[in-house]
Amino acid sequence: MCLSIPAKIISIDGSMAEVSAGGAIFNAGLHMIEDAKVGDYILLHAGFAIQMISEKEAEETLRLFEEINNSLDE
Amino acid sequence: MKYIDEFRNKNLVTKLADQIHKSVIRDYTFMEVCGGHTSAIHRFGIPSLLPENIRLISGPGCPVCVTGTDFIDRAIAYSKMEDVIITTFGDLIKVPGSSSSLEKEKAAGANIRIVLSGLDALEIARLNSGKKIIFLGIGFETTAPGSAVTIKQAAKENINNFFLLSTHKLMPPAMEAIIKDGASLDGFICPGHVAAITGSSIFDFIPERYNLGCVVTGFEPADILQSILMLIKMVNQNTPKVEIQYNRAVTLCGNLIAQRCLSEVFETCDASWRGFGVIPLSGLKLRKDFERFDIEKILPLKIIFKEDNELCICGEILRGLKTPEDCPLFSEICFPENPLGACMVSNEGACNSWYKYRFVK
Numbered sequence: 001m002c003l004s005i006p007a008k009i010i011s012i013d014g015s016m017a018e019v020s021a022g023g024a025i026f027n028a029g030l031h032m033i034e035d036a037k038v039g040d041y042i043l044l045h046a047g048f049a050i051q052m053i054s055e056k057e058a059e060e061t062l063r064l065f066e067e068i069n070n071s072l073d074e
Numbered sequence: 075m076k077y078i079d080e081f082r083n084k085n086l087v088t089k090l091a092d093q094i095h096k097s098v099i100r101d102y103t104f105m106e107v108c109g110g111h112t113s114a115i116h117r118f119g120i121p122s123l124l125p126e127n128i129r130l131i132s133g134p135g136c137p138v139c140v141t142g143t144d145f146i147d148r149a150i151a152y153s154k155m156e157d158v159i160i161t162t163f164g165d166l167i168k169v170p171g172s173s174s175s176l177e178k179e180k181a182a183g184a185n186i187r188i189v190l191s192g193l194d195a196l197e198i199a200r201l202n203s204g205k206k207i208i209f210l211g212i213g214f215e216t217t218a219p220g221s222a223v224t225i226k227q228a229a230k231e232n233i234n235n236f237f238l239l240s241t242h243k244l245m246p247p248a249m250e251a252i253i254k255d256g257a258s259l260d261g262f263i264c265p266g267h268v269a270a271i272t273g274s275s276i277f278d279f280i281p282e283r284y285n286l287g288c289v290v291t292g293f294e295p296a297d298i299l300q301s302i303l304m305l306i307k308m309v310n311q312n313t314p315k316v317e318i319q320y321n322r323a324v325t326l327c328g329n330l331i332a333q334r335c336l337s338e339v340f341e342t343c344d345a346s347w348r349g350f351g352v353i354p355l356s357g358l359k360l361r362k363d364f365e366r367f368d369i370e371k372i373l374p375l376k377i378i379f380k381e382d383n384e385l386c387i388c389g390e391i392l393r394g395l396k397t398p399e400d401c402p403l404f405s406e407i408c409f410p411e412n413p414l415g416a417c418m419v420s421n422e423g424a425c426n427s428w429y430k431y432r433f434v435k
Contacts, residue, residue, distance in 0.1 A: 001137045001165050001422060002216040002267040003110050003293075006077035022078075029193055031223045032332040041077060043270060043323055046163065046213070047191020048220045050332065051270040051323050053077055058322035065086050065296060068093055068303075 004045035006053055009038050019044055077322065081294030082118075090299035091123040097306045101127045103258055104305055105394050107249060108265035109136030109422025110293055116431035118295040128302065131257075132424035134248045134392045135265050137213045137241075138165045139416040139423045140347045145241045146171035147379045152208055152239065152369065153184040159202060160186040161195035162210040168419045172380040192224030199228070199236035208369050211240040215276075216267040218242040218358055219332035222339035225360065225367050237369035240359055243345055246276055247356035251347075253284050257394035261287040261305040263298070266320040271336075273328030274318045281314040292320035339364055348382075348416060349389025388415035391424050398428040405429060 007019035007026065017036065019028045021044060029048040030036050042049035106112055112132045115121065121130060134140050146169050153160045153176070160176065167177045167188065180186040185205075189195045192209055199207040211221040221238060228236045245268050253259070264277050269290045277288040287308035291301040301319045308314050318324050338361075345357025360368045382388065385403050390396040398404045398417070408414040410426055417423035 001110070001163070001213055001420065002108055002135070002265060003422075004216065004267045004270070027191075027193075029191070029220070029223060032219055032329055032335065034331065041075075043267065045267060046217050046220045047193055048223065050216065050219070050267070051329055054322050055075060058075055058077060058080070061297075061300075061319070061321055062080055065090070065300065068089060068300075 002045070004043040004050060006041050007044040009036055009040050009042060012036065012038060017049065019049070078294065081292065081296045083296065087123070087295050087299060090296060090303065094128070094299060094303050094306065095125050097303060097310065098125050098127055099310055101129070102260045102306060102309060103129045103131060104261050104263055104302065105131050105133045105252070105257070105259050106263040107133040107135040107245065108268070109139065109420060110267065111263055111265070111291065111298065112136070112424055112427050113422045114293050114295070115298060116427040118298070119431070120295060120298055121432070123299070124302070131394045131397065132391065133252065133394055134347065134350070135214065135245060136417070136420050136422040137217070137243065138169055138420035139388065139392055140243065140248070140349065141166070141169060141212060141241055141416065142346045142348050143171055143382060144346070144377060144379045146175065147377045148375065149176060149210055149239060150174055150179050151375055151377055152373070153179050153186055155373070157205045158185065159198060159205050159207050160184070160210065161189045161198055161207060162186065163212065164188045165420055166210060166212060168413065169416050170413065170419070192220050193227070196224050196228055196233065196236055199233050203235055206235055206237060208237045208239050211238045211242050214243055214245050214265070214268050215271045215336070218340065219271060219336050222335045225339050225364055226335065228367060229364065234366075236367065237372060238360060238367050239369050241345070242340065242358040243347070244342065244356050244358065246279070247353050248347060248350065249280065251350055251353050252394055253280070253286065255393055259286060259394070260309050261289070261314070263301055263305070264288045264290045266290055266292050266324060269320070269324045269328065271329050271332045273326050274316050274324055275326050277316045281316060285314050287314040288316045290316070290318045290320050290324050292323070349392040383414050386415040388417045391417055398425040401425070
């Protein structure tokens with residue numbers, strides 16, 4: 001029930017946005033996040049954007065995975 | 075980056091599983107607290123990738139599962155009143171009450187509507203000024219801020235036919251109850267989307283007071299495996315702490331706007347959990363300033379409810395003491411299509427996930 005999905009903001013109208021998740025379009029309230037822009041990824045939960053997704057942190061996590069991989073290959 | 079496929083990469087998942095196999099030196103039991111994790115773990119077949127000495131057990135983090143029969147009975151009682159429209163997330167609709175469910179009442183003609191968001195329920199209130207719209211507020215720290223925003227919006231627009239029936243709950247008190255209850259655990263896979271709101275620091279008391287490690291975890295297979303690896307290391311090195319695996323969505327402090335909104339609208343109260351009984355200060359009720367939206371204040375009602383089927387062990391499953399295969403009803407007379415207990419209803423319930431992805435009887 002705490003399921004939240006990554007969704008991309010495609011348009012913003014005041015405190016509401018249209019977001020796209022896997023090609024499906026949803027409405028998302030932006031009441032809980034600041035400085036969201038079209039193109040940003042948010043976590044969509046029960047009709048609200050509950051958090052911005054950090055691309056930098058996601059890349060860092062993937063880089064860590066890569067390190068684990070490499071350490072195994074050695 | 076779409077934040078899904080990258081974390082489902084088969085090669086990556088296999089390597090992480092290899093690393094886990096190389097790291098184990100004893101038996102480990104970890105609890106995935108969140109129902110979303112229970113569902114993901116079984117859907118992705120995570121147990122089949124792990125060595126036999128790692129046991130994952132489900133916890134109390136499925137809001138539908140821990141909702142008491144009395145809440146469903148209350149919602150049904152309101153649905154029978156004149157000029158009432160019940161609005162609810164779809165998750166709740168099949169949960170059995172004492173003698174009926176919202177789904178059965180809807181089929182019998184009650185005005186019960188499924189919404190995706192509190193804001194959709196508020197729109198129904200705007201369009202039906204002669205009716206009382208009751209929104210069933212269910213969910214943990216992830217979902218409750220949405221209810222808070224909705225109530226603030228109703229107050230701002232002075233909408234006087236919109237009400238909340240709250241069974242919103244807080245995660246940490248239930249985790250503490252489980253530890254005190256004596257569940258045998260070596261660490262927690264902590265709910266990532268609760269922490270997206272609260273911040274990871276909400277779990278700090280667990281290593282501090284109870285010497286158990288916590289990893290705040292994402293919901294893709296690589297996320298879950300990496301977290302298990304992090305927990306194994308903490309156990310092996312005896313260094314329990316709170317770590318964030320799900321860095322792309324979770325910080326130490328969380329979403330401060332959502333937290334402010336939550337504390338502006340709600341205050342903590344004692345709450346009843348299926349399987350646990352009352353856990354002090356584990357629920358959320360509307361503050362005095364917003365009491366005019368609290369349906370239990372506006373239209374108080376007394377209900378008499380029956381306890382669950384005495385053979386149902388949902389309570390013990392939610393407390394991490396038993397698994398679905400210990401239940402005499404599981405897959406005998408309790409199925410997803412005709413659930414007797416709440417853990418079989420929700421997609422995130424342990425019984426539902428076992429039935430769909432794991433258990434062959």
